[in-house]
Amino acid sequence: MSDRHPLxxxxxxxxxxxxxxxxxxxxxxxxxxxxxxxSNRAALQDKLERSAHAFESEDDATGxxxxxxxxxxxxxxxxxxxxSGIEASPGxxxxxxxxxxxFIVQVSPELGTRNRIHTLHLCHDLTGVSLLTGFHIxxxxxxxxxxxxxxxxxxxxxxxxxxxxSDRIASENPGPADDNGGCPFWDAVGRRxxxxxxxxxxxxxxxxxxxxxxxxxxxxxxxxxxLDEPAQWALGQLxxxxxxxxxILLDEGFEADTYINIYDGGPTVEGRLQxxxxxxxxxxxxxxxxxxxxxxxxxxxxxxxxxxFRAVLLPADAAPTxxxxxxxxxxxxxxxxxxxxxxxxxxxxxxxxxxxx
Amino acid sequence: xxxxxxxxxxVSVEDLAPGNGGLRSLLPGGTDTTxxxxxxxxxxxxxxxxxxxxxxPLACLRLRAGIGLQAPRHWYHVGCVVxxxxxxxxxxxxxxxxxxxxxxxxxxxADLCWARAGLSLAEQAAALRLLxxxxxxxxxxxxxxxxxxxxxxxxxPRDDEGRSPFWQGLGRHFYAGEMVGHTAGLAARHGPDWRxxxxxxxxxxxxYASFLxxxxxAAIGQVDAxxxxxxxxxxxxxxxxxxxxxxxxxxxxxxxxxxxLPALLQARRLSLAEGGDAATSEPWLLALPGQQTLLxxxxxxxxxxxxxxxxxxxxxxxxxxLVWALPLELSADPR
Numbered sequence: 257m258s259d260r261h262p263l264x265x266x267x268x269x270x271x272x273x274x275x276x277x278x279x280x281x282x283x284x285x286x287x288x289x290x291x292x293x294x295s296n297r298a299a300l301q302d303k304l305e306r307s308a309h310a311f312e313s314e315d316d317a318t319g320x321x322x323x324x325x326x327x328x329x330x331x332x333x334x335x336x337x338x339x340s341g342i343e344a345s346p347g348x349x350x351x352x353x354x355x356x357x358x359f360i361v362q363v364s365p366e367l368g369t370r371n372r373i374h375t376l377h378l379c380h381d382l383t384g385v386s387l388l389t390g391f392h393i394x395x396x397x398x399x400x401x402x403x404x405x406x407x408x409x410x411x412x413x414x415x416x417x418x419x420x421x422s423d424r425i426a427s428e429n430p431g432p433a434d435d436n437g438g439c440p441f442w443d444a445v446g447r448r449x450x451x452x453x454x455x456x457x458x459x460x461x462x463x464x465x466x467x468x469x470x471x472x473x474x475x476x477x478x479x480x481x482x483l484d485e486p487a488q489w490a491l492g493q494l495x496x497x498x499x500x501x502x503x504i505l506l507d508e509g510f511e512a513d514t515y516i517n518i519y520d521g522g523p524t525v526e527g528r529l530q531x532x533x534x535x536x537x538x539x540x541x542x543x544x545x546x547x548x549x550x551x552x553x554x555x556x557x558x559x560x561x562x563x564x565f566r567a568v569l570l571p572a573d574a575a576p577t578x579x580x581x582x583x584x585x586x587x588x589x590x591x592x593x594x595x596x597x598x599x600x601x602x603x604x605x606x607x608x609x610x611x612x613x
Numbered sequence: 614x615x616x617x618x619x620x621x622x623x624v625s626v627e628d629l630a631p632g633n634g635g636l637r638s639l640l641p642g643g644t645d646t647t648x649x650x651x652x653x654x655x656x657x658x659x660x661x662x663x664x665x666x667x668x669x670p671l672a673c674l675r676l677r678a679g680i681g682l683q684a685p686r687h688w689y690h691v692g693c694v695v696x697x698x699x700x701x702x703x704x705x706x707x708x709x710x711x712x713x714x715x716x717x718x719x720x721x722x723a724d725l726c727w728a729r730a731g732l733s734l735a736e737q738a739a740a741l742r743l744l745x746x747x748x749x750x751x752x753x754x755x756x757x758x759x760x761x762x763x764x765x766x767x768x769x770p771r772d773d774e775g776r777s778p779f780w781q782g783l784g785r786h787f788y789a790g791e792m793v794g795h796t797a798g799l800a801a802r803h804g805p806d807w808r809x810x811x812x813x814x815x816x817x818x819x820x821y822a823s824f825l826x827x828x829x830x831a832a833i834g835q836v837d838a839x840x841x842x843x844x845x846x847x848x849x850x851x852x853x854x855x856x857x858x859x860x861x862x863x864x865x866x867x868x869x870x871x872x873x874l875p876a877l878l879q880a881r882r883l884s885l886a887e888g889g890d891a892a893t894s895e896p897w898l899l900a901l902p903g904q905q906t907l908l909x910x911x912x913x914x915x916x917x918x919x920x921x922x923x924x925x926x927x928x929x930x931x932x933x934x935l936v937w938a939l940p941l942e943l944s945a946d947p948r
Contacts, residue, residue, distance in 0.1 A: 362787070364813045366803060371787060371814055448823040449696055449705055460701055472696040472703060476819040481786035483824065 263548040263605060264584040265331050266402050268409045268567040270311045271324040271339065273304050278326065278336035282392050307341070311563050317420040319345030319384070323413070325565075327393070327406045330587060338393035338406045342414065344421055345384050352383040353470035354515040354524055357492075358477070374480035376491075378473060382515065382526065386414060388427035391501040398500055401554065401569055404601060407504040408534045409567035412558045412597055415535045423529050427510065429502045430495035431522030441521030444487030449473055454519060470518055492516050492523045507602075508532045537599040545592045546579035548572070551607035556599045559588045566590075571605035572598070618664075619740060621747040621898070621906045624648065624657040624673060635661075636670045639726055643800030654678045654758045656751055656904060657724075660744045671740040672727035676748045678759045681717030687812035688766075688857040688866055690715055691834060692819070708822035708833070710783070712815055715857060720871065722748055722765040725843075734842060741846055746898055746941055747906045749850065749876035754900045754937040756871070763871050765852060767844070768837040769862030779863030782829025788814045812860055834858050834865040843867075851875050881913075882935040889919035896941035901930075908941065 271279065279300055303324060310321035327338035346352045355376040363370045388410055393403050414421045433439040433454065442454040449472045450457050457469060480488055492512070494502055502523070506512060509532050510525035517524055529535055534556055552571040557578065559566045566588045572578050578598050585592050628636040629646055636659065640646065649655035656676045661668035680686055689710040696705045727741055752759060771777050788811050790799070799807040822830050834854060836844055847853075847867045851874045857866035871877060885899075894910040897918060901907060911920040918938050930936065 360817075362814045364788075364810050366810045367788065367790060367814070369788060369790065369814060373787065373816075375818070444824075448821070449707070450703065468698045468701055472698050472701075472705060474707075474821050475694075476709075476821075478824065479786070479816050479818075479820065482783070482820065 262331075263550065264568050264570045264581075264587055265329065266337075266405050266569060267328045267330055267334070267587050268325050268405055268565075269328070270563070270565055271304055271307055271326045273301070273308060275326050275336060276301055276304060279304070279339060282336070282339055282394070285394070310344070311565065317344060320349070321345075321420065322389075323410075324390070325406070325410065325413075327402060329397070329402070337397050338402060339390060340388070340392070340406050340410055341390040342410055342421070343387040343389050346382070346387045351380045351470070352385070352387075353473075353518050354379055354382050355478070355518050355521075356381060356515055357513065374491075375477040376480060376516070377477045378470070378475055378518065379515075382424075382426050382524065384422055385424040385426045385526065386421040388425060388505070393500070401601075401603075403500055403504060404554075405556065405567060405569050407501055408508065408556055408599075408601075409558060411508065411529070411532055411534045412538055412556060412567060412599060413565055414529060415538055416558065416560050416597060417562055418529070421529070424526060425510075425529055425532070426515070426524055426526040427501075427505055428517050428524045429498040429505075429522045431517060431520030432490045432493050432495055433520055439520050440484075440486035440490040442519055444483045445478065445521075446473060446519060457519075473518060487521070490521045492521065494522060495520075498522065508534060534599045538597050539599070540595050541576060541578040541598050542595050543580045543585070543590065543592055544577045545585075546581065548581050548584065549579065550605055553604050554601040556601060557584075557588065558597045559590050560595065560597045561589070564589055569601070574600070618662050619660055619671070619743050619908060620663050620668060621658060621660045621743055621908060623904050624659045628659065628670070635668075636673065639670050639673060639728055640724075641726060643798075644724055644726070645800075645805040647805075649675070654755065656748070658744060658747055658751070658906070660740045660747070662740075670728065671732070671737075672725070672744045674725040674744055674748060675721075675723045676751055677721045677723055678755075679718055680721045680723075680764075681714050681719075684806040685714055685809045685812070686717060687712055687714055687809065687815070687860050688716060689713075689820075689860060689863075691822075691856045691858055694819075708830075709819040710822060710833070710858075711819045712812065712817055712860070716762070716764050716866065716868070718760045719762045719764050719868070720752065720759040722763065725765065729839075738842055738846060741842060743898075743908065743941065745846065745850055746876060746939060749874060750880055750898050750900050750906065750937055750939040751904070752871065752874075753877050753880035753939065756877075759871055761870060761872075762868055763852070763874065764855075764857075764866050764868040765847060766859050766866050767847075767864045768840050769859060769864030770832050770835050770837050771862060777832070777862040778826075778828040779832040779858075780861055782826040782832075783820065783863075784811070784815060784861065787816060808860060815860060829863075832863045834863065836864060837862075876939055880937055880939045881916075883913065883916055883918040883938045884933060884935055885911075885924065885930060886917050886919045887923055889921035891921040894921040898939045898941055900937040900939075913938075913940075 306322050307324035310323050321344040323342040325340050326336045328334040329337045356379045358375050358377050360373045437453040437455040439454045505525050510527040512523045512525045515524040549571050552573045554569050555572045568587050570584050659673045661670045692709045694707050769779050852867040852869045854865045855868035889912050894912045897911050899907045911918045
């Protein structure tokens with residue numbers, strides 16, 4: 257591992273068609289994250305091309321754009337260690353389905369009974385809401401700062417180009433499932449309408465809009481007490497691979513109690529862009545030449561460009577001007593003096609030590 | 614059991630007197646034992662077998678009009694929805710249960726119960742047929758007091774301990790109180806409308822049957838083994854399952870349009886005459902003033918029913934008086 261970038265080690269940038277092989281490797285590896293990355297080469301290539309077009313397009317956004325990012329480890333010659341994405345307006349051509357948690361209180365004074373009944377309402381509330389998607393990271397990097405950059409930098413991108421996105425942001429998180437395709441929520445709900453396990457249903461709908469599945473699901477509210485116990489326990493619970501990205505989103509201020517995924521019951525988080533931590537803290541700051549400051553707080557720093565979007569983590573104090581060294585300026589693709597968009601994280605860089613991956 | 618041994622009449626206060634165990638022994642725990650108020654239009658009819666030692670109650674029911682208009686009544690409508698995704702070649706037909714009061718305003722044959730001990734199924738059926746026909750004759754006589762439809766709620770399956778698989782899989786999740794056995798405690802505490810109190814707690818939105826346990830699904834619209842006589846008897850009188858079930862045990866609701874009931878088409882206002890031939894006569898039910906019902910043999914001759922036996926002296930009518938009459942047998946020619 258090189259030590260050329262001890263304090264500016266990770267770089268987030270738009271994925272390129274040339275990243276296909278690296279993304280295939282991530283899709284096939286047991287990466288930590290949300291498995292929306294297609295393992296099919298053609299589908300992946302299509303996704304890369306759509307993403308490249310979205311980043312490059314000067315036209316007004318239509319809402320159907322997807323933006324795919326990759327995370328490089330600069331200390332390993334730019335090896336791609338993670339990926340994440342944004343869907344500008346899911347359900348653009350159709351509807352985006354979720355179950356909304358609601359509670360009904362029924363009272364019988366004569367019987368001395370008051371019931372608070374949990375119900376799930378199939379809804380389209382999140383249609384058109386921008387969606388954070390496809391968070392994958394090499395497990396070797398899960399405990400470091402890399403996942404923070406991979407997840408949060410997307411919010412700076414959305415804030416910078418807000419006209420391309422909704423002011424509401426959401427993200428689906430995987431619910432409990434085992435390696436054999438068993439999924440307690442699907443088995444209790446979806447399976448009754450499909451007669452097949454979730455992997456088979458996914459395979460059946462592969463390449464199609466998942467609204468096909470939703471249209472076969474019960475349109476009236478589901479009374480949760482009627483579901484079996486494993487399904488009730490699974491509601492709003494996370495699959496282990498979703499814990500890391502979910503924790504980051506909760507820290508950002510996303511709310512996780514209202515919506516769940518209609519297929520596996522995993523929590524769908526949602527929040528207003530302007531209320532999210534990284535967006536609230538983001539400041540446009542001019543840059544100046546200098547040396548990075550060990551011991552200062554980590555800053556999420558982006559160059560504010562669309563097609564050549566770059567974001568890094570580097571330590572800096574709260575001065576009006578942000579200090580870049582040559583390596584970090586090069587990583588951001590900036591000339592010293594150009595402004596950056598920076599948002600402070602909650603952690604300080606180690607004083608004089610390299611951040612461990 | 615000869616029909617001539619059977620007698621049908623209104624339940625009286627003497628039948629309910631303490632120590633008179635006859636009728637009370639017939640009634641399940643929790644059954645409403647209030648005599649109908651004269652102005653209510655409700656009738657509580659009893660079939661008994663006459664013998665040397667008096668009458669033995671065999672079956673009883675209430676005929677009510679305009680149910681669910683003073684106190685709410687609820688049933689589940691058993692519906693069907695189809696979920697189809699043609700591109701996926703998937704097509705699913707799903708049963709649903711929707712709580713409602715669809716039969717509000719209907720007339721009802723309620724609190725039907727009958728004796729089983731010492732009676733063959735044929736004897737039970739004979740008593741029930743007489744009771745049903747007597748109720749339908751009263752309905753014909755008081756047609757103006759009733760609405761469009763007539764219903765009867767049949768008991769759903771229960772196990773030996775009185776547990777209903779329908780309740781265990783559905784209602785129990787919304788009301789955890791006492792519901793095992795014959796719910797006598799609830800009825801004793803809250804009166805005959807106790808089911809309306811429970812209904813307040815039940816799901817108001819459609820429930821997909823496929824979310825319910827298999828035993829619960831299997832119980833929807835099924836009749837308890839103790840009441841297997843009823844579907845055929847009711848069917849022969851023109852009542853049929855109408856895709857509603859009871860909210861407690863999921864038993865089927867049988868219903869019919871009153872004006873299309875065979876008994877209503879057979880019932881006639883006839884004048885009575887004596888001197889009929891016993892050999893060619895048939896059993897007829899007569900609705901006499903004062904809610905009295907008589908079972909006598911006779912033969913219809915135009916607008917006259919010529920009786921093969923004399924009317925009791927205290928029931929003699931004026932010569933041109935008309936009474937509502939209904940042949941006991943469905944096959945009898947009403948013309």
